[in-house]
Amino acid sequence: MTRSLGVLVVDDSEMMRALLRDVIGRAAGFHVVGEAATGYEAIRQVHETEPDLVALDLRMPDLNGLDALGYIMSEAPRPVVVVSALDAGGDDVLRALDYGAVEIVTKPAAGSDETDFSERLLRALRAAGMARLTNLRFQPPREPRRRRPSSRPDARPASAAAAIGIVASTGGPRALMDLVPALPAALPAAVLIAQHMPPRFTASLARRLAEAGELHVTEAVDGEAVLPGRAYLAPGGRHLEVARAGGHATIRLHSAPPVHGVRPSGDVLFASLARVYGPRSLGAVLTGMGRDGAEGLRAIREVGGATYAQDRESSVIFGMPAAAAPHATVLGPPERLARSLAEEAFRRAATRAALGGAT
Numbered sequence: 305m306t307r308s309l310g311v312l313v314v315d316d317s318e319m320m321r322a323l324l325r326d327v328i329g330r331a332a333g334f335h336v337v338g339e340a341a342t343g344y345e346a347i348r349q350v351h352e353t354e355p356d357l358v359a360l361d362l363r364m365p366d367l368n369g370l371d372a373l374g375y376i377m378s379e380a381p382r383p384v385v386v387v388s389a390l391d392a393g394g395d396d397v398l399r400a401l402d403y404g405a406v407e408i409v410t411k412p413a414a415g416s417d418e419t420d421f422s423e424r425l426l427r428a429l430r431a432a433g434m435a436r437l438t439n440l441r442f443q444p445p446r447e448p449r450r451r452r453p454s455s456r457p458d459a460r461p462a463s464a465a466a467a468i469g470i471v472a473s474t475g476g477p478r479a480l481m482d483l484v485p486a487l488p489a490a491l492p493a494a495v496l497i498a499q500h501m502p503p504r505f506t507a508s509l510a511r512r513l514a515e516a517g518e519l520h521v522t523e524a525v526d527g528e529a530v531l532p533g534r535a536y537l538a539p540g541g542r543h544l545e546v547a548r549a550g551g552h553a554t555i556r557l558h559s560a561p562p563v564h565g566v567r568p569s570g571d572v573l574f575a576s577l578a579r580v581y582g583p584r585s586l587g588a589v590l591t592g593m594g595r596d597g598a599e600g601l602r603a604i605r606e607v608g609g610a611t612y613a614q615d616r617e618s619s620v621i622f623g624m625p626a627a628a629a630p631h632a633t634v635l636g637p638p639e640r641l642a643r644s645l646a647e648e649a650f651r652r653a654a655t656r657a658a659l660g661g662a663t
Contacts, residue, residue: 309433310337312355314346314372315387316364320411324359324387327422334429343367350380357432358384359425360405362396370399377404377442383432387411387425394508401477404440406432406620410502427565431474431593431621439475439591439620463552464494464532465653466584468645469577469604471570473500473592475620477509479638480590484535485517486642492653493586494553495519495535496544496577498568500592503540510537526557538568545576553580564596570624574600583608584652588641591619595627602631610634610648612641 311334313324321339328334338353340346344367346360358376362369373384383406388397397408407428412421472479476499487495499509507523513535514521524536530546530553538544538557545556556576563569570589574597577585587604589597591614605611611632613625618637629635634644 306333308333308335309356309429310335310353311429312337312346312349312353312358313339314341314343314349314358314364314369315339315361316341317361320361320387323412323418323421324425327418327425328359328429331426331429333433334426343369343372346372347375350376350382356382357429358382359387359429360384362386362388362400370396370403373400373403373405374442377440381437381440383435383437383440385409385425385428385432394505397505398477398508398512402443404442406435406440407474408502408505410504427593434593434623435474435620436622439478439618443478443481464492464530464534465656466493466586466649467530467546467553467577467581468493468495468586468588468649469498469570469573469600470495470588470590471498471573471592471597471600471624472590473566473594473596473621473624475591476500478620479614479618480509480513481516482638483588483590483642483645484513484519484521486639487517487519487535487646489518489533491519491646491649492532493584493649494530494532495521496524496530496546496573497535497537498544498570498573499537500566500568500596501540506537506540510535513537524555524557526555528555530554538573541567543572544568545572546580547576548580564594566594566596569600570597571600575603578603578607578609581609584656585609586612586645586648586652588612588614588645589624589628589632590614590638591621592624593621594623597624598627598631601628605631605633610645610652612636612644614638614641 613632
């Protein structure tokens with residue numbers, strides 16, 4: 305019989321704590337072991353109740369959530385789910401992931417249906433319960449890298465000769481920070497990323513990825529061209545695909561139903577890469593719970609593309625990579641995947657050039 309996991313609820317709003325108590329108390333597999341209204345109370349309760357998981361607000365009086373999280377992960381580490389209001393800054397949310405938070409759940413808006421919030425919270429708690437704690441260590445924010453002057457002419461660049469698709473979920477922002485900045489500016493491929501993340505926070509993640517490396521990383525815009533040396537991050541809550549238009553590949557964003565419960569979906573992204581780029585498509589499935597990306601990776605492999613998955617040792621959760629592993633030719637940590645992806649992209653672009661192919 306699966307053990308029920310104890311959750312410490314931390315929020316300065318009595319109304320929010322009551323909602324969290326209700327959602328967690330009614331769910332199979334979880335129970336509330338304590339609650340706190342301030343960061344200092346949270347630290348005391350962590351030691352007194354020894355919870356399996358913590359649901360933590362970022363904005364609190366006295367000691368704020370980030371400071372409380374930093375203490376928990378350094379002195380009494382355990383999986384933490386941040387439950388944040390929409391007015392919390394995207395940078396603060398990403399700092400929370402640096403500090404070791406497992407997942408981010410946005411609070412329900414006033415008067416909204418709480419069913420969706422309940423489902424998102426429980427999904428995040430289940431992911432946290434499966435997380436590999438050793439891969440949630442504190443990571444100090446990286447200093448922005450000095451970007452090299454672009455040698456690209458002012459004329460419109462050629463379409464990307466190849467495309468790299470990446471899907472990630474729980475633990476994904478950390479894995480992406482290890483992988484994407486390690487790709488070279490001269491990459492002949494475009495990089496398209498589906499990170500399972502609430503809307504509003506993906507723009508901040510794109511900015512941080514851009515500051516950490518040499519690729520030009522942005523939140524994707526519907527209809528824009530898919531260009532080499534560029535990385536496009538799917539906005540939270542939108543599927544990201546590539547489509548062929550007038551001989552060029554372009555971005556297509558849409559709000560079709562979730563696939564495997566998620567939007568953006570790696571399966572949707574990968575299937576479009578297989579259709580448009582064929583054997584010049586590359587796919588990588590990173591850490592996360594569930595099986596998003598597995599079928600899409602199979603499609604890429606079937607058209608002759610290159611396939612990759614993160615290994616168990618470096619994953620926060622090995623669910624998605626494990627489901628994709630039968631279709632992956634290379635398993636490894638993000639840094640190794642970055643090297644393999646770049647080498648393969650250059651090789652396939654050279655092959656295309658030698659054959660005189662066109663996108």
